[in-house]
Amino acid sequence: MAKTMTRATSLLVLTFLLLLLFLNSVSSWKRDEFRTCNQTPFCKRARSRKPGSCSLFATDVAINDGDLIAKLIPKKPREENGEDEQAQEDEPIKPLLLRLSAYQNGILRLKIDEDPSFDPPKKRFEVPDVILPEFHNKKLWLQSVSTEVIDGDSAPSSIVYLSDDYEAVLRHDPFVVYVRKKGGDLVLSMNSHGLFDFEQLRTKKKEGEDWEERFRGHTDTRPYGPQSISFDVSFYGADFVYGIPEHASSLALKPSRGPGVEDSEPYRLFNLDVFEYIHDSPFGIYGSIPFMISHGKARGTSGFFWLNAAEMQIDVMGSGWDAESGISLPSSQNRIDTLWMSEAGIVDAFFFVGPGPKDVVSQYASVTGTPAMPQHFATAYHQCRWNYRDEEDVENVDSKFDEFNIPYDVLWLDIEHTDGKKYFTWDRMLFPNPEEMQNKLAAKGRHMVTIVDPHIKRDESFHLHKEATKMGHYVKDATGKDYDGWCWPGSSSYPDMLNPEIRSWWAEKFSFQNYVGSTPSLYIWNDMNEPSVFNGPEVTMPRDALHYGGVEHRELHNAYGYYFHMATSNGLLKRGDGKDRPFVLSRAFFPGSQRYGAVWTGDNSADWDHLRVSVPMILTLGLTGISFSVEVLGGSMERVRREDLISGISPGRGVQPMIVTQPGYCLRSRNLEGDETWTLTEYSSRTMTRMYIELIIKERNDLSWRERNTELMRDAIHIRYMLLPYFYTLFREASSSGVPVVRPLWMEFPSDEATFSNDEAFMVGNSLLVQGIYTERAKHASVYLPGGQSWYDLRTGIAYEGGVTHKLKVLEESVPAFQKSGTIVPRKDRFRRSSTQMVNDPYTLVIALNSSLAAEGELYIDDGKSFEFEQGAYIHRHFLFSDGKLISSNIAPSTSGKMLFSSDCVVERIILLGNYPGAKSALIEPANHKAEVELGPLSLQGGRSPNVLTIRKPNVRITDDWTIKIL
Known part of the structure; x- marks a missing residue:
C-alpha cells in the first residue's frame, strides 16, 4: 500500500512538474530567460575592444594551390596589449593562417584559422554540407x-x-582585406577599424573563469577555453543594410550602437524557441542566416556572408560612430560599419560585389544553393490547426470546405495525432485508419502533413528509442552519456544529425514499411528543431553537449535544425525512390535550408504589431535565400478577439494580401471568446506560406457576421488559386536564380530612394505590388507607387500614376494591390476543390499595357511533382505584346525536337488593361480565325470597364507558337 501511494505521489509530482514545464515553454516572452550581450562573455569582450586594437600584420604572402596565403602575426608584444607575463608563458604566440580565394562572378572567399603546423589542441569546427x-x-x-x-x-x-x-586587396600592415572597383572605389572591407580578434584554443592548466560559464543555474564547461572571433566589416556607398534573419524587426536594419543607441542589444543569431517573441527587436529567434546585404543609390548592392554555426552577435553602427571612436572618414565616402562577433568556429567569409540586388542574391545562391522547386500543390492553400480530435473531425473539416466552396490542398496534423507523442506513430483510438483517411483526401486531390520533431521519447517500449540507444545515435552530454532533455513527450534524447550515417538512418524511418500508416500523399513538418529543450539553458541544448567528431554543441548550434531538415527531406526522397519532390516545413533554419524545403517564422501573438512585422521578416528571408517562408497571424495559443477579426486582421485587410500575394500567414486559434470553433488555415505557398490564414466561424449567434467573413475568406482564397500559375512561374525563377518570389520594392526599383526603407509594401515577382494594412479599423492607406510606369488596380483595372504617393480608401473586401504596366500575368480562373483538379483548366492572360502599349511576361509549367523538369520536361513560354500583337514563343532549351512534357490547356481569355483604341476583333494566327473582343470584366466578380478589354475564347494551345493581332 505504501509502495502504491509512493508511486501515485511520484506520478502526481511528475505530472505537476511537466505541467509547469509546459506552461513555461508556451508562455510568452520572458526577457530574463534569455541572455543579453553583457551576460554573454564573448559578446561583452568583443564590444569592449577599441578601434585599432588589432596588431596583426600579414607576412609570408605567397600563392599556394591557386590561392593567396599569408600568416597573421602580432606586431606588438603581448604586454603592450595588456596581457601579463604568465599568459605569455602559458600560451606562446601562434600565427594564424589566412587564405584568399577568388571565384567566378566576382566572389571573394576569406578563411582565417589556427595554423595546423603549430598543433592546436583540436581542429576548429568548419561547417560541412552547406557550400x-x-x-x-x-x-x-x-x-x-x-x-x-x-x-x-x-x-x-x-x-x-x-x-x-x-x-581584392590584402593590406599587409595593418592587416586589412577589402574589395574595390579596379583602381577605384571601395565596396567592402574587413578590419579597416582594427577590431579583429581571434581567441585561440588552449589546454586547461589551471582553474579559472575561462573554463566555464553560468547562466540562470546552468553551467556550460569550456574545455578549450574561450574561442571567439570578432571583426568589423564596412559597406561602402551604402544607404541601408538588410538581412541577417531571423529577427522581428524592420527590413532596413536599425543601428544597434552609436549616438542615442549605446544601451541597445546587437542583432543576435542564435536559434531559440521564443514563444510570442516581441516585435521590433534585434533578439534572435528560430533561425539564423549570417548574410548581410547593403544597398545605396550611388554604389548599388553588395553582400557579406560568414559561414559559421556558433552563436553570433552583430552590431550595426549608427551615424557618428566613427567620430566617437576617433576615426574619421573622407566625406566623399558614405559607408555603414558593422561588428561581427561569434563564440566559436573559424573565419569563412564571402564577399559579394553585386553590383545589383539580384546579382548579390544570385551570387549568394551560387554558394549555398537556390530554393528547391516545390510540388505544385504546396503553392496552394493549406489547412492547419492544433489539433484535430480524430478522423471524424478531419472528415468534417474536409467536408466543410466543400460545403462552403473553399478550395484547399493540404490538411495538417499536430502532435496530438501520435501515440503518446512518439513520432512515426498514430493514436489508434483516435486515428485507427490513417491510410484510409489519407486516401479519402487524395481522392479529391488533397494531401496530409504530419509533424515529426527531433526529440525522441525515452521510453524503453518505443522501438525508435531502443534502436537509437543501441546504435549510439544520440547527442552526448559533456560526460559522454546520451543527452537527456525535456520536451513535449517528457524525458527525450536527440539524434546527432551532424553525423551523415545517422542522417541516413533517420531518412530510412520515412519509408512506408517504417512509418506505418503513411502513404505517398503524406508529407512532413519539422518543429522544435532549434533544438528546443524545455529544461535547458535558454530553452535549448547546453553548449558543452558533444556531437560527431567531438564537436561541441556551441560550435554547431545554429545548424542543428538545418541537418534535421536535410535528413527529413532526404527521407521523403528515399521513400519515393527519388521520383517526387519532397515537401518538408522546418521551424529552425540556416544557410542552405532553402535546398530542403520551406520554413516558417514561429509562434507570434495576436496583435497588429506582429502583423506589421511579418512583412519585413518574410522579405528578409527571401533576400537571404529562403523564398518559401511562412508567417503566423493571430498567435498560436491565445484567443482571438472577435473585434480583431471584424476590424480586418482576418477577412479583408490582413488575409487578402497574404493569400493573394504575401508568403505567409497563420491565424491560429483554438477558441473565440471561449467558444468552440472550427477553423480553416491557409498554408499557402512556397512563398509558402504556411499561409496560415484561418477562417474562424462562430457556431452560434451572429449568423450575418459569420456568413460575411466566410464570403471574404472564400473570395480571397479563390484569388490565390487564380494566381497559382503566376506563383509557380516565380518559384521556377527562384529555383533557377535565387531571386525571391516576394521582394522588397528596392529590388525591382534599385534607383528609387523612396523604396529603400519601405517595408509596408512589397512586390510579388516583377509584376504585382501589394500594400499591407497594419492599423486597426483603417479607412485609408497611403500607397507609394514607384515611378517610371503606371499601375493598375487588381480589382478594378483603374490606372494610377507612378512616382506618387496615393491616398486610397481601404475596403473591407480588399487591400491596395496593383499590376505594373508593361507586364503580363497568367491566371486560372475556374474554381475547383484543389489545385490538382485545375491541371487541365484553361488560362487567362492579364496584359497591363505601358505607355507604349506594350507588355511582356512568362509562364512555366511542368508535371507539378517530379524531377523530370531537370531533364527538360517542362513548358516555358514568353509572351510579348507590341504593335497590337500578342506573340507566344518558346524559351525552354532545345530537346532535340522532342517535347518531353506537353499540355492540352488553352488560353480562354486575354484581358488588356489600359485604353487600347479601336479594337473590334482579334485575328489568331496561324489558325487564321477571329475571336470576339468586348469591354471587361477584369475578374469573374468584376463589372465592365472602359479601361478593360477582353478577347474571348481565342482557344490557342499553351504549348504552341501563335500570334493574336487586334483588329
Whole structure:
C-alpha cells in the first residue's frame, strides 16, 4: 500500500512538474530567460575592444594551390596589449593562417584559422554540407599576385584579380582585406577599424573563469577555453543594410550602437524557441542566416556572408560612430560599419560585389544553393490547426470546405495525432485508419502533413528509442552519456544529425514499411528543431553537449535544425525512390535550408504589431535565400478577439494580401471568446506560406457576421488559386536564380530612394505590388507607387500614376494591390476543390499595357511533382505584346525536337488593361480565325470597364507558337 501511494505521489509530482514545464515553454516572452550581450562573455569582450586594437600584420604572402596565403602575426608584444607575463608563458604566440580565394562572378572567399603546423589542441569546427560542391569548380586559380604600395600606405598590399571590374586587396600592415572597383572605389572591407580578434584554443592548466560559464543555474564547461572571433566589416556607398534573419524587426536594419543607441542589444543569431517573441527587436529567434546585404543609390548592392554555426552577435553602427571612436572618414565616402562577433568556429567569409540586388542574391545562391522547386500543390492553400480530435473531425473539416466552396490542398496534423507523442506513430483510438483517411483526401486531390520533431521519447517500449540507444545515435552530454532533455513527450534524447550515417538512418524511418500508416500523399513538418529543450539553458541544448567528431554543441548550434531538415527531406526522397519532390516545413533554419524545403517564422501573438512585422521578416528571408517562408497571424495559443477579426486582421485587410500575394500567414486559434470553433488555415505557398490564414466561424449567434467573413475568406482564397500559375512561374525563377518570389520594392526599383526603407509594401515577382494594412479599423492607406510606369488596380483595372504617393480608401473586401504596366500575368480562373483538379483548366492572360502599349511576361509549367523538369520536361513560354500583337514563343532549351512534357490547356481569355483604341476583333494566327473582343470584366466578380478589354475564347494551345493581332 505504501509502495502504491509512493508511486501515485511520484506520478502526481511528475505530472505537476511537466505541467509547469509546459506552461513555461508556451508562455510568452520572458526577457530574463534569455541572455543579453553583457551576460554573454564573448559578446561583452568583443564590444569592449577599441578601434585599432588589432596588431596583426600579414607576412609570408605567397600563392599556394591557386590561392593567396599569408600568416597573421602580432606586431606588438603581448604586454603592450595588456596581457601579463604568465599568459605569455602559458600560451606562446601562434600565427594564424589566412587564405584568399577568388571565384567566378566576382566572389571573394576569406578563411582565417589556427595554423595546423603549430598543433592546436583540436581542429576548429568548419561547417560541412552547406557550400554547394559545384561552387568549388568556379574557383579562379591564381597564378601570381601583384604587390604594391597603395594610396600612400607605409606598407605594401597584395592585389588579387576578381573580375574585369573588381579586385581584392590584402593590406599587409595593418592587416586589412577589402574589395574595390579596379583602381577605384571601395565596396567592402574587413578590419579597416582594427577590431579583429581571434581567441585561440588552449589546454586547461589551471582553474579559472575561462573554463566555464553560468547562466540562470546552468553551467556550460569550456574545455578549450574561450574561442571567439570578432571583426568589423564596412559597406561602402551604402544607404541601408538588410538581412541577417531571423529577427522581428524592420527590413532596413536599425543601428544597434552609436549616438542615442549605446544601451541597445546587437542583432543576435542564435536559434531559440521564443514563444510570442516581441516585435521590433534585434533578439534572435528560430533561425539564423549570417548574410548581410547593403544597398545605396550611388554604389548599388553588395553582400557579406560568414559561414559559421556558433552563436553570433552583430552590431550595426549608427551615424557618428566613427567620430566617437576617433576615426574619421573622407566625406566623399558614405559607408555603414558593422561588428561581427561569434563564440566559436573559424573565419569563412564571402564577399559579394553585386553590383545589383539580384546579382548579390544570385551570387549568394551560387554558394549555398537556390530554393528547391516545390510540388505544385504546396503553392496552394493549406489547412492547419492544433489539433484535430480524430478522423471524424478531419472528415468534417474536409467536408466543410466543400460545403462552403473553399478550395484547399493540404490538411495538417499536430502532435496530438501520435501515440503518446512518439513520432512515426498514430493514436489508434483516435486515428485507427490513417491510410484510409489519407486516401479519402487524395481522392479529391488533397494531401496530409504530419509533424515529426527531433526529440525522441525515452521510453524503453518505443522501438525508435531502443534502436537509437543501441546504435549510439544520440547527442552526448559533456560526460559522454546520451543527452537527456525535456520536451513535449517528457524525458527525450536527440539524434546527432551532424553525423551523415545517422542522417541516413533517420531518412530510412520515412519509408512506408517504417512509418506505418503513411502513404505517398503524406508529407512532413519539422518543429522544435532549434533544438528546443524545455529544461535547458535558454530553452535549448547546453553548449558543452558533444556531437560527431567531438564537436561541441556551441560550435554547431545554429545548424542543428538545418541537418534535421536535410535528413527529413532526404527521407521523403528515399521513400519515393527519388521520383517526387519532397515537401518538408522546418521551424529552425540556416544557410542552405532553402535546398530542403520551406520554413516558417514561429509562434507570434495576436496583435497588429506582429502583423506589421511579418512583412519585413518574410522579405528578409527571401533576400537571404529562403523564398518559401511562412508567417503566423493571430498567435498560436491565445484567443482571438472577435473585434480583431471584424476590424480586418482576418477577412479583408490582413488575409487578402497574404493569400493573394504575401508568403505567409497563420491565424491560429483554438477558441473565440471561449467558444468552440472550427477553423480553416491557409498554408499557402512556397512563398509558402504556411499561409496560415484561418477562417474562424462562430457556431452560434451572429449568423450575418459569420456568413460575411466566410464570403471574404472564400473570395480571397479563390484569388490565390487564380494566381497559382503566376506563383509557380516565380518559384521556377527562384529555383533557377535565387531571386525571391516576394521582394522588397528596392529590388525591382534599385534607383528609387523612396523604396529603400519601405517595408509596408512589397512586390510579388516583377509584376504585382501589394500594400499591407497594419492599423486597426483603417479607412485609408497611403500607397507609394514607384515611378517610371503606371499601375493598375487588381480589382478594378483603374490606372494610377507612378512616382506618387496615393491616398486610397481601404475596403473591407480588399487591400491596395496593383499590376505594373508593361507586364503580363497568367491566371486560372475556374474554381475547383484543389489545385490538382485545375491541371487541365484553361488560362487567362492579364496584359497591363505601358505607355507604349506594350507588355511582356512568362509562364512555366511542368508535371507539378517530379524531377523530370531537370531533364527538360517542362513548358516555358514568353509572351510579348507590341504593335497590337500578342506573340507566344518558346524559351525552354532545345530537346532535340522532342517535347518531353506537353499540355492540352488553352488560353480562354486575354484581358488588356489600359485604353487600347479601336479594337473590334482579334485575328489568331496561324489558325487564321477571329475571336470576339468586348469591354471587361477584369475578374469573374468584376463589372465592365472602359479601361478593360477582353478577347474571348481565342482557344490557342499553351504549348504552341501563335500570334493574336487586334483588329
